[in-house]
Amino acid sequence: MKQYKMISFTAILSFVLFLGAVVSSINSTVIAAETDITPNAEAAILLDGETGQVLYEKNADTALGVASMAKMMTEYLVLEAIEEGRISWDQDVLINEYIYNLSRAPGLSNVGLTQGEAYTVEELYRAMAIFSGNAATVALAEVVAGTETEFVKQMNDKAAELGLEDYKFVNSTGLNNSSLLGQYPEGTGENEENVMSARDTAKLAYRLLQDYPEVLDTASVSRLEFRDGRSYPNFNWMLPGLIYEYEGVDGLKTGSTEFAGYGFTATAERDGQRFISVVMKTASQEERFSETRALLNYAFSSYSEQEVLEDGFVPEQDSITVEKGKEAEIAIAGEGSLNLLLESGEAENYKPVVVLDEESLTAPVEAGQQVGTIELQYTGEGSSGFIDGDDKMTVPLVTQGSVEKANWFVLMFRGIGDFFAGLWGTVIGWF
Structure with a gap:
């Protein structure tokens, strides 16, 4: 009797495994049918x-x-x-x-x-x-x-x-x-x-x-x-x-x-x-x-709409140098969000890249002043971009505050400090 039960259990297990393989094959076929859309068209x-x-x-x-x-x-x-x-x-x-x-x-x-x-x-x-x-x-x-x-x-x-x-x-x-x-x-x-x-x-x-x-x-x-x-x-x-x-x-x-x-x-x-x-x-x-x-x-x-860049996105380079200002630099961030129609998991294929108009600013600097753009670059395979150009994949990069111009006294002492710093560097270089 025990031997009969063991045979029955083995047979049932084999059938279940076989059925699972069939279902898996069917599911794979269905998924392939849904994602393989290459049309019979030139x-x-x-x-x-x-x-x-x-x-x-x-x-x-x-x-x-x-x-x-x-x-x-x-x-x-x-x-x-x-x-x-x-x-x-x-x-x-x-x-x-x-x-x-x-x-x-x-x-x-x-x-x-x-x-x-x-x-x-x-x-x-x-x-x-x-x-x-x-x-x-x-x-x-x-x-x-x-x-x-x-x-x-x-x-x-x-x-x-x-x-x-x-x-x-x-x-x-x-x-x-x-x-x-x-x-x-x-x-x-x-x-x-x-x-x-x-x-x-x-x-x-x-x-x-x-x-x-x-x-x-x-x-x-x-x-x-x-x-x-x-x-x-x-x-x-x-x-x-x-x-x-x-x-x-x-x-x-x-x-x-x-x-x-x-x-x-x-x-x-x-x-x-x-x-x-x-x-x-x-x-x-x-x-x-x-x-x-x-x-x-x-x-x-x-496809569903997904946010690929949030409003106020702060890039890795989160500030820009300010010349002749009361502060030496100012924070920068993206202005506006970007949404795209994407398949599941595709958002990770879009990477934000900072493109600056200039390497530095000169005071005075106003809040919200555009200093460049944040561009989304597609790193995946297949189609990307827009039918009328890729400008829709950018947002302005703007200053997050203002910087006033430093007065002449401050600028004079900065100049003196820069002079001696440079002189000291030259002296050190001699040795």
Whole structure:
């Protein structure tokens, strides 16, 4: 009987150990699935939508076809023209023969437009932003700039102004020029297409949201009800009510051509936290949404705001020399805190470094006088910094009090003391 019990216990123990190994393997697989986010896309990038902090990137600086994601630049220029009063939402736009023919071209995304009929700027903008209407986009380009050729010049000029680096715009729509019925913009090639890097695409989306947040009022609309009597679904199928619905998604722009593959610039917000993601050159409509979902899942589940530099941080060098002052030095400290979106344990990879403007100050010195900066330097692996520069990773380094200038009598005796100290040092040196 004792031998039977021992065998049973051994069998049970073996089973428990085996089960534990299986569970451990499953957990490891789950963890790997959550953290391994390398998307099936030629290029990708993920940003904090509020600060532009880069959270993930893959092949982000290679210029690729962007297709209709280029319409984000058209949206920017239209919204800018509205803001500056150069055009208005209720302004009528007469549909010419070219725009009409383009709206009927087979295989292109378009709403029904009638030649000789007037449509408002708002109607055409909604057709562009919701259903990616190509003819409506060209009509808007002509309204803003007179011709699409001039509008393309404005697109490239604005790209340079926004700090984009790896881009070329050849039309307002993102189509291949060969689809424009022979009327592609002057100075561009018959088979050219717009290109941008994932980083530049994300930067454009970030600036669009920062400068014109009202873009989401239209980008978030799941279906366009147009005056031709038809209902057009948004190509962003992650919006509410569409087949890849994802909580919090309210923009921004899809794109696809044979050259560009399938791309998607998405943005989503939950509990006040917004992210921006870009995937470029995926293999299918479904894949661009599944890869975006994976990026957003990773963002919402893995990142939280953490304080990496507290207000009033005192660096190791906690003072600076003051010349001709009543005191010989003054305390210094950081002014303001720094918060970043980080994964667990990442805060330790950011180190504060003091950068002084000058090695010393000359009295008088005022309280709160900036003497340099405290910069956060990233010592880990992977992405760091911000889409529009790293200046957001610094705080001013300021004086923690004031120092008055010493009077002439004190300065005279200091000078005498310094003279004899130097003389004594010279004498000692002789021996």
